Amino acid sequence: MTIGLQRLLATRGATLPVTDAGEAAVRAPRVGNRALFGGLALLTALVVVLDFRTGEDLSLVPLLVVVPALVSVFGTIRQTIGVSTLIMMVVVGSHLTTDGTFWEITTGVVVTVLACCLGVGACVLRIRHATEIARLRSAAVALQRQILRPLPILTDQVLAHGIYTPIEEDRLVGGDIYEVVQSPYGTRVIIGDVQGKGLAAIGAGFAVLGAFREAAIREPALTGVVDALEDAVARHNVFSAQTGETERFVTALVLGFDGSDRVQAVNCGHLRPRLLHDGVARAVPLRRAFVPLGLAELSSEPRAVEWLDFPPGGTLLLCTDGVTEARDASGAFYPLDARLGRWAERAPYEVLEALDADLDSFSGGVRRDDIAALALRRAAVGDLGGPSDGARGARRAAEAFSGR
Template sequence: MTIGLQRRLATRGAAPPGTDAGEAVVHAPRVGNLALFGGLALLTALVVLLDLRTGEDLRLVPLLVVVPALVSVFGTIRQTVGVSTLIMIVVVGSHLAYGGTFWDVTTGVIVTVLACCLGVGACALRIRHATQIARLRSAAGALQRQILRPLPILTDQILAHGIYTPIEEDRLVGGDIYEVVQSPYGTRVIIGDVQGKGLAAIGAGFAVLGAFREAAIREPALTGVVDALEDAVARHNVFSAQTGETERFVTALVLGFDGSDQVEAVNCGHLSPRLLHDGAARAVPLGHTSVPLGLAELSREARAAEWLDFPPGATLLICTDGVTEARDASGAFYPLDARLGRWAERPPYEVLEALNADLDSFSGGVRRDDIAALALRRTASGGAGRPLHSGHGARRAAETFSGR
């Protein structure tokens, strides 16, 4: 199943087919005209009756000028104009009926008209702002779908479930990245964490993902894929320097699956994977860890690949430091290895569900960094060359494979 980002997107709702995002806001469910004007009529009648009883000692009808401002918070422009017109007629009529000096009546009428016009203007500005926000979110959603592939993903070699949670609620994309690519040489997987946050970090992450999607299919050796990623980050940093932006580096773990009982790995300053097998969970030590992408010129050693055991039925968990560096109220770090042992017998999607819920409980719902995690399990077949599947089709295949 898909959690994390998929759940966030689902809770935001979607516009009907063929409907612009801004139109979706304007045409969102709202208070009905009958309920609105019926309630307004009762309120107006009540205020007028009380005003008649209090007489000139306490004028209540002029207080109705606040009603258009209240309606502008939740109503449409048409509803606000209708309410403002009704209130204007009642309040201005009240001023004329009670009489008074010329300036008293004139001032009351002017204040009423201005209050009603301000209510209509506030409603128009609110809808305009909501429309702009909806369009921005729609564009961000489209950007997210281009940057990060929906989960789960099923290839010939592995089934990949995952969670992705940006630190900010209104951001659909953060500094963490992942990708799964079916290639002629097996399945290639990357998970990474871009230094920093914001749009600049997203740009560096997109540069890495674009290079990975191309190099994973083109390069026979996994180290060749990583060299292409290094070049992409270096080029991105040159461009960033020219435009006055901060240069970035990217920690990454790149894996290669060929259907055997082992996994090829190249670690570029990233966290070690965790292996869940036979009811136990343990960190998989990596003998060679290179510098992050973008910092190759600081090291004299070339990046090297190593092989990790990946027996049938095992789950390989890879994640970013948003998981291991989550803190509780006392400042203690999240004990990932101790918690994974509790879920070692569960299927991959249940491990991720438990991990996501436990992180929320441990941190009290306060996240300090983006979180990305992939749970990888071997498929029954070991062939290569079949295109990968993702999204709803992969979800059905994943449920079948997982025995759901």
């Protein structure tokens, strides 16, 4: 699984099933607030003792009606009811033992009961809201798994590790996209960046991913895959225009691996990949960068394939501009090429771990854009436990699909 998604899922408890959402929403507070409830019990006892010592000159017990309200913010319904019952017994008993008038005692009892009931009601509403939020997060995780597959991914030709960090903390998916597909023609890989941010950008990214997953298996030529992606973005923009949303374009780098020392590439306005090999990191020279997906009408030049070197033991690093455009406190951009040289001899996942930590340190934890990066290495025996049955299964499925 990607590093960024591991953090998000861990912090949100999002891997829990929907049916356990309500329990998950209150389990952590119930365990973490035992000290708080012990403190409230001591506070209640202290107030009772002080009230007894001060006599009727200064009545402190009625102030305990605020305790159920405090408990309703942190505790469960059962805890709130228990504390409210205890407070009602203490406060009502205190009122009944005073020498006040009938109306004073009645008013005190009614106010106490009302305050405790309001505390319980507030707790019920909070738990209900927390349950709904937990269910929504569970649904978001299910949707995320359909949009972006967990990494690492092993195919017959490539082992792909990755990191993914959306800029918005309340979302599991941003405008950056990636996918790795085993096809009858080798492994096809895409990494891309949708123009803009927000839900509209996610929709455009989903359109590209859906088209890529189908075209990667169907199209013999890599340019055919890219043409299908162009059509998908164009259709999405037509729909967006009809619904009043902004039209989008997508920068993308599409690669094709056949197991040899060379890789096919079609660059649609995206960042060039980096090759880490023999202790050296360098940008791969791509002579041509075509217009982004969705803007083919602006260019009369058809997209074409270039060939890149991919030597054994080398690592191809693909990333989005969230990496290269990260800034430090002075506004300087992240020096990707200079930093990669430090990690050129490391394994792909170690390069990504170092890159993720270094980006966080460089930017002071302030991210201005989604971040996605893939580290690709030629598949070998022993990767993820040896030759991948899953990869062979994916290839068989691809062949079956192409033969329909």
